[in-house]
Amino acid sequence: MGLESDKQGMEFAASSKPLKPSSNISDRVSKFAKVSRFRSIGVFNTSEDLDRGSSPSLDEDISSSNEDFVFCASKVRSNPTEVDNNGNVEILKLFDALLALKLAYMKLQEAHIPYDAEKIRAADEEVVSSIETLCSIKKAYKENQLKEGNTVSACSALLLAEIHVKEKALEKLKSRAKNKGKEVAVLRRELQELETRNNKIAEQIKERERESFKGLNHYSFENVVKAVGKAIHDFAKPLIALMKHSEWDLDKAANAVQPSVVYAKRSHKKYAFEAYVARRMFHGFSQKQPCFEENVMKLDDPIAALMEYPQSSFAEFCRDKYLLVVHRDMEVSFFGNLDHRSFVANGIHPHTPFYRAFVRMARFVWYLQGFSAFIEPRAEIFGVKEGSDFSDFYMEIPTELEEYKSLVGERFKVEFMVTPGFKIGETLIKSQVYVSNGGFSNGTAN
Numbered sequence: 001m002g003l004e005s006d007k008q009g010m011e012f013a014a015s016s017k018p019l020k021p022s023s024n025i026s027d028r029v030s031k032f033a034k035v036s037r038f039r040s041i042g043v044f045n046t047s048e049d050l051d052r053g054s055s056p057s058l059d060e061d062i063s064s065s066n067e068d069f070v071f072c073a074s075k076v077r078s079n080p081t082e083v084d085n086n087g088n089v090e091i092l093k094l095f096d097a098l099l100a101l102k103l104a105y106m107k108l109q110e111a112h113i114p115y116d117a118e119k120i121r122a123a124d125e126e127v128v129s130s131i132e133t134l135c136s137i138k139k140a141y142k143e144n145q146l147k148e149g150n151t152v153s154a155c156s157a158l159l160l161a162e163i164h165v166k167e168k169a170l171e172k173l174k175s176r177a178k179n180k181g182k183e184v185a186v187l188r189r190e191l192q193e194l195e196t197r198n199n200k201i202a203e204q205i206k207e208r209e210r211e212s213f214k215g216l217n218h219y220s221f222e223n224v225v226k227a228v229g230k231a232i233h234d235f236a237k238p239l240i241a242l243m244k245h246s247e248w249d250l251d252k253a254a255n256a257v258q259p260s261v262v263y264a265k266r267s268h269k270k271y272a273f274e275a276y277v278a279r280r281m282f283h284g285f286s287q288k289q290p291c292f293e294e295n296v297m298k299l300d301d302p303i304a305a306l307m308e309y310p311q312s313s314f315a316e317f318c319r320d321k322y323l324l325v326v327h328r329d330m331e332v333s334f335f336g337n338l339d340h341r342s343f344v345a346n347g348i349h350p351h352t353p354f355y356r357a358f359v360r361m362a363r364f365v366w367y368l369q370g371f372s373a374f375i376e377p378r379a380e381i382f383g384v385k386e387g388s389d390f391s392d393f394y395m396e397i398p399t400e401l402e403e404y405k406s407l408v409g410e411r412f413k414v415e416f417m418v419t420p421g422f423k424i425g426e427t428l429i430k431s432q433v434y435v436s437n438g439g440f441s442n443g444t445a446n
């Protein structure tokens with residue numbers, strides 16, 4: 001390992017690539033290069049020299065080299081004011097960094113004789129630190145040149161290089177944007193094709209729905225309305241039974257649903273609960289046209305239809321209406337928990353008698369909604385306000401009240417509407433209402 005190459009390397013590092021320095025800077029660099037030459041401190045000369053004990057003392061060489069550097073440093077720093085006045089403080093920092101690098105390199109050599117791993121590691125870190133310092137000086141010097149604008153050509157070269165890099169990056173971005181544009185165009189075409197196919201499928205579904213109702217007429221619609229009324233009546237039975245089992249006060253419950261009503265019989269309070277269920281089942285009746293699945297009405301068990309079509313409009317209808325009809329407090333009093341509500345809200349339909357009774361009733365209301373959307377002319381729903389005079393033209397009363405019509409001649413007051421009515425062209429399907437008159441006295445006929 002010869003130190004001549006190291007000496008040349010240090011000379012090159014001290015004088016490499018100056019950016020058009022002034023004549024003073026050139027003189028100082030030349031002087032520094034002369035005093036920075038390494039002295040040869042080879043580890044061993046020859047075996048003969050060792051035998052003769054004539055090898056030069058390493059300590060002497062290092063001491064001599066250190067003296068040279070002290071001299072160099074003192075000589076360089078002999079007139080710092082002049083350097084500062086010329087604005088070349090960076091030269092002093094450069095000399096200090098080179099001096100530190102040389103000392104660190106000498107320590108690295110010294111650590112090999114005798115071999116000391118810790119000293120070698122420490123000296124190596126000093127060398128690396130000195131090199132990093134030189135790099136930071138170089139970077140700071142370039143930045144200072146750009147700020148001061150002293151070297152237009154250097155600035156131009158740096159700017160041109162930066163522009164070249166940015167232009168390459170811009171070309172890459174343009175290429176990527178072009179490719180993305182092609183991908184977007186392909187995806188847009190695919191989307192248009194899917195929309196066209198979906199529109200065709202939607203038309204086919206509507207046509208099938210029209211065909212399914214094609215053979216039905218006004219009389220069929222009236223039969224469905226009656227079936228809905230019966231289904232609501234059938235669901236109200238287990239609802240009232242659960243209220244009794246849960247020790248509800250049915251009088252208070254009926255009064256909460258329909259306050260201040262005069263009933264002909266106490267048993268007629270069931271119509272208040274039927275009206276409660278009907279109002280919620282018909283809520284938003286004409287706002288949305290359902291997607292009809294014919295199999296729902298063909299299956300004996302409507303729960304099977306929900307299992308077969310869990311994402312159908314019928315499943316959605318059952319979920320929304322159950323949460324609307326069965327209040328959370330009502331469910332807790334019935335079952336002691338909210339399991340039914342939790343299952344239904346998450347699209348799961350429990351196989352329980354109560355929920356099955358609800359789905360049977362919901363199926364007829366859902367079917368009636370689909371029927372009203374496709375029958376020609378389209379069916380219109382109407383209701384009757386409380387307190388209105390009874391009119392036999394568009395109202396009817398429950399069968400159980402027929403016997404009381406003769407008690408008080410002509411006038412009856414509408415207490416509440418049980419189920420709504422429908423109008424199809426000139427055809428009227430009457431609304432069912434509960435009425436009262438002076439002959440009734442809160443549950444007992446006078």
